[in-house]
Amino acid sequence: MHFGLNLPNGGPAADPRSLAELAALAEASGWEGVFLEDYLVYQNKTGTPTYDPSVSLAAMAMRTERIRLGTTVTPVARRRVAKLAAETVALDHVSGGRLTLGVGLGDQWDVSLAAFGDARDLATRARIVDESLEALVGLWTGEPFSYEGQFVKISEVTLAPRPLQQPRIPIWIGGQYPNAGPIRRAARWDGSCLFKAAEYSADKIVQAEWTADDIRNLRAQIGPRRDLTVGGRARAEDWEADRALAQSLADAGATWWIEWIPPADDDTMRQAIARGPLRS
Numbered sequence: 001m002h003f004g005l006n007l008p009n010g011g012p013a014a015d016p017r018s019l020a021e022l023a024a025l026a027e028a029s030g031w032e033g034v035f036l037e038d039y040l041v042y043q044n045k046t047g048t049p050t051y052d053p054s055v056s057l058a059a060m061a062m063r064t065e066r067i068r069l070g071t072t073v074t075p076v077a078r079r080r081v082a083k084l085a086a087e088t089v090a091l092d093h094v095s096g097g098r099l100t101l102g103v104g105l106g107d108q109w110d111v112s113l114a115a116f117g118d119a120r121d122l123a124t125r126a127r128i129v130d131e132s133l134e135a136l137v138g139l140w141t142g143e144p145f146s147y148e149g150q151f152v153k154i155s156e157v158t159l160a161p162r163p164l165q166q167p168r169i170p171i172w173i174g175g176q177y178p179n180a181g182p183i184r185r186a187a188r189w190d191g192s193c194l195f196k197a198a199e200y201s202a203d204k205i206v207q208a209e210w211t212a213d214d215i216r217n218l219r220a221q222i223g224p225r226r227d228l229t230v231g232g233r234a235r236a237e238d239w240e241a242d243r244a245l246a247q248s249l250a251d252a253g254a255t256w257w258i259e260w261i262p263p264a265d266d267d268t269m270r271q272a273i274a275r276g277p278l279r280s
Helices: 016-028 053-062 081-094 111-115 122-140 180-188 212-222 239-252 266-274
Strands: 002-007 033-036 068-075 099-104 145-148 153-157 171-173 197-200 205-207 227-233 256-260
Touching (some): 002 227, 016 033, 016 053, 033 099, 033 256, 053 081, 081 122, 122 145, 122 180, 239 256
Antiparallel strands (some): 145 153
């Protein structure tokens, strides 16, 4: 199992310069990946300093050499696919081929969806995501490409260069477990970064604990050769219990344990990162 961090792109220590330093500390502390949340208005808290994840990831790439970098997750339905293609290729090059793109539909309650005219129903956003991913990998080929979907339309164009990673930049699918849509999507692409929640709304998010049975069920549906990430929450007070849980999920087929570092001042976040991962 690999161990990574999920960092906020909003809060007092979420600017690109601070995140670059936190990523360097994560690499020195034994973490294998750092993944950023992707909000325009951080967790619906209007006025909270919120920074573009692509710019932050570029800064993080320049301060690290080995760790995996990416998003968990980018709401693709509110991104222009051509711009997303250009950003991800640039990030893949500046990181030396270390980018993973986590994607999802976006939270239905995200205030930025309505604020910028993107508050479509879930089924429509799902269709936009599916078309956008097909178009994205076509644009990544560096060959002449055109696409005619219901929502995404591209006249023949060639974008260069290609990503360093081949056959493509890995795509992880986010969403809520055990919903069928994101699981089907994860089985098509390169892995899952699903979350499991007992309560999920703009006012309250209560994580539900992953079980080995969950992992075996999800692994059976997405296939054997795809990444399967779990965690997605802050470390519990009982470190040994979390260590044992991570090991049991690894034994069941999980490939990444992702620990969330809540937004806080720089010193608090540095202390949480410097503890290092909970390897057995």
